[in-house]
């Protein structure tokens with residue numbers, strides 16, 4: 001449900017640990033319920049519900065200098081990161097037994113923190129890899145090197161990461177047609193600036209970023225001791241620009257129907273000539289994979305053609321540059337600072353790099369997330385909190401069941417499959433049933449460069465080793481310490497990590513109505529992904545199979561087109577509107593989530609009236625709690641990036657979801673003429 005922007009910022013800037021909190025000021029007594037002090041009651045809820053719910057918080061909150069944004073998620077991240085940091089630092093000092101997961105955590109963290117050793121080694125750890133690139137003599141060796149660089153670094157469905165910096169990216173997941181077995185998916189890649197828009201957009205800000213980027217490429221090459229760096233940088237940029245022209249847009253990437261393209265090994269040279277595919281797959285260790293799903297065939301055709309048509313030396317420079325970027329976080333300070341100056345400041349508008357220990361915590365979390373998560377879950381997620389959250393999930397599922405039963409437009413056969421999806425849905429709460437095995441990841445004290453290299457490689461090898469194996473439907477794709485929630489359509493499963501199940505989203509001491517409005521809407525959002533534009537294409541077994549009749553689909557598409565049009569009208573900047581199509585799936589989920597959560601809340605009252613808080617009725621608290629999920633402040637550069645590349649609308653517009661809910665109008669007496677007012681036929685009802 002949260003967005004890739006978070007990961008991009010984290011990747012560039014790494015984590016932080018501030019002491020601010022959405023829930024309350026440090027000086028105030030803890031509150032359990034909606035946070036009155038964060039509201040601006042001078043704003044009419046019908047004019048700007050987002051500022052009504054969050055206005056005072058927005059006024060008094062400053063974006064920390066090392067951040068591109070601050071919101072409820074990032075504040076909860078702080079809590080989780082602080083806890084994770086304490087855990088890791090505790091482990092790092094505790095001299096754990098050799099061979100244990102804790103030992104790996106300790107050695108990885110300590111090797112990152114030994115900055116003096118990193119500086120003393122300089123670029124020496126990088127040299128053998130640069131020399132291997134320099135030694136490439138022909139297109140066959142180039143293809144092999146490109147194959148060797150493939151990593152399991154994308155996830156187009158669960159974590160929605162579409163941007164591998166290597167030529168292509170690999171995702172190992174249940175197959176579209178055979179969801180019982182792990183299958184290889186290949187995605188377009190090759191861009192350090194993530195999305196094609198950065199290379200192709202005509203806007204002034206994008207043109208400015210491109211100039212800064214060229215200077216950054218040259219600076220990195222210079223730091224690596226290469227010569228003629230301006231000319232090389234220009235050629236690398238031109239190659240990436242050409243790659244971008246072959247790429248699919250984000251909106252098209254998210255269209256699953258365009259992604260199911262199984263290619264046999266023989267299809268690759270026939271459909272995408274120019275790259276020595278046999279050698280590429282040998283380098284990638286994928287020669288045995290009989291069939292791979294190619295997400296964007298035209299990009300594979302285009303990128304393979306560029307391998308043939310672009311001079312070998314340009315590709316070698318491109319490989320060297322991408323190698324340094326991939327390892328930049330563990331190279332000497334000069335490289336890390338140059339990377340921050342571009343990715344942190346120019347691309348995301350952050351002012352200051354986070355302290356090294358915080359970046360070290362993020363690195364460990366990334367490479368040994370479950371080893372940390374196992375201890376995190378034991379310490380921070382009580383069985384009582386788990387049981388209460390499970391009860392709420394059960395109520396939300398019951399609410400969805402009723403809504404589906406009551407739908408007049410849906411065919412009985414479609415309803416039966418929807419019911420089957422609800423019945424077989426696996427809802428993971430807090431932490432996974434089994435933990436990730438890191439036995440193939442060798443962590444050596446004092447070798448941070450080798451450690452991250454081996455970490456990514458061992459994860460890649462773990463992923464390709466299970467191709468063809470039976471799928472574990474209860475496998476998680478997030479660690480317990482992650483502040484997020486996710487729907488895994490190919491497994492018909494949801495994950496709600498421990499770290500998101502805490503105030504202000506979820507507070508066992510708060511009135512039920514507030515939990516339903518806050519985390520209940522989030523849970524409803526995730527459940528609804530089971531039935532939305534993505535979910536309607538995956539059946540109860542997780543297979544890519546449309547289980548709707550054409551009439552069902554027609555109604556759904558009409559209703560969702562109305563929602564896309566509603567979001568197209570929002571303009572965060574005079575020259576930039578939201579893209580209703582790009583954000584459609586998430587906006588549908590928001591409407592559905594709040595609707596089901598409202599039902600669940602009503603059912604939980606069992607005919608009683610909810611207690612008031614500070615004069616606010618139960619219904620008012622419900623909607624305010626929902627609105628307070630979305631309090632956020634984002635720097636302009638990051639907000640523009642989000643609007644262009646993210647599948648979620650910015651928080652302000654997510655809070656405006658309420659204008660589609662009849663009960664919101666009654667709760668706040670919203671009248672025609674107020675800015676968010678929609679006449680009843682214009683309110684979008686999907687479920």
Ligand SMILES: [Zn+2]
Pocket residue numbers: 001002525526529586589
């Ligand atoms: Zn979502």
